[in-house]
Amino acid sequence: MAKSQQAKNNEGEIRSVIEKWVESVRKKDVEGVMRHYASNVVTFDIVPPLASVGADKYRKSWEMWFESIDGPIEYEMRDLRITASDDVGFCHTVNRVSSVSKKAGKQETWLRATVGFEKINGEWLVTHEHVSLPFYMETGKAALDLKP
Numbered sequence: 001m002a003k004s005q006q007a008k009n010n011e012g013e014i015r016s017v018i019e020k021w022v023e024s025v026r027k028k029d030v031e032g033v034m035r036h037y038a039s040n041v042v043t044f045d046i047v048p049p050l051a052s053v054g055a056d057k058y059r060k061s062w063e064m065w066f067e068s069i070d071g072p073i074e075y076e077m078r079d080l081r082i083t084a085s086d087d088v089g090f091c092h093t094v095n096r097v098s099s100v101s102k103k104a105g106k107q108e109t110w111l112r113a114t115v116g117f118e119k120i121n122g123e124w125l126v127t128h129e130h131v132s133l134p135f136y137m138e139t140g141k142a143a144l145d146l147k148p
Contacts, residue, residue, distance in 0.1 A: 006086065007084055007085065010084035010085070010086070010089060010119075010124075011082045011083070011084045011089070013084075013124055014082050014084055014089045014091065014117055014124050015080075015082055017036055017117070017124050018077070018080070018082075018091065018115075020032070020036070021033060021036045022075050022077065024036075025073055025075050026072055026073050026074070026075050027072065028066040028069065028072065028073060030059065030062050030063055030066060033062055034055060034058075034059050034062065036125060036126055037055045037058065037125060037126045037129075038055065038118065038120060038125040038126060038127045039054065039055050039056075040053065040054060040055075040127065041053075041054065041055050041058060041125075041126055041127055041128065041129065042127070042128050042129075043058050043128070043129045043130075043131075044129070044130040044131065044132070045058075045061060045129070045131050046111060046131050046132065046133055047061060047065075068101055068102055068103065069099045069100065069101060069102065070099075070100045070101075070102055071099075071100055072099075073097065073098070073099045074096070074097070074098035074099065075095065075096070075097055075098075076095065076096040077093045077094075077095050078093065078094045078095070078096070078148055079093060079094050079148070080092075080093040081093070084117070086119070087118060087119040088116070088117065088118055088119070089116075089117040089118075089119075089124065090114065090115060090116045090117065091114070091115050091117075092112070092113065092114045092115075093112075093113055094110060094111070094112055094113075094148050095110065095111055095112075095113055096108065096109070096110050097109050097110075097111065109133065109144055110144075110146055110147055110148065111131055111132065111133050112131070112132050112133075112134070113129065113130065113131045113132075114129075114130045115128070115129050115130075116128035116129070134146060
């Protein structure tokens, strides 16, 4: 079944939001990152806690991470897939994050992300975000050596 023109337009609008978000991450621009989250966003991130509710709480995670990094952040998205209806959309992707931690030095990680969007007052906002790292079951350690 062919996608409607409206569905294609919505997917394009979400893609634009994602591109602006990624550019803000690269620049360590907290305001730019946070403008894309709904106030009641629910997040499952790679760092504690298990879940976070609310943009204000999630902002603190972004501030702490950006503060811990020297210089810019490299952020690459692969295999981005977007699906959208009139007022709900989601995407999933595999991302490479590379940066220089003030404490740990150079770090590069591939992670997975699934993001849910709602069109609120005519604007696509993130209402759910789930970021994860695979792990090796036999050791329980994160599989940081995987590449797509």
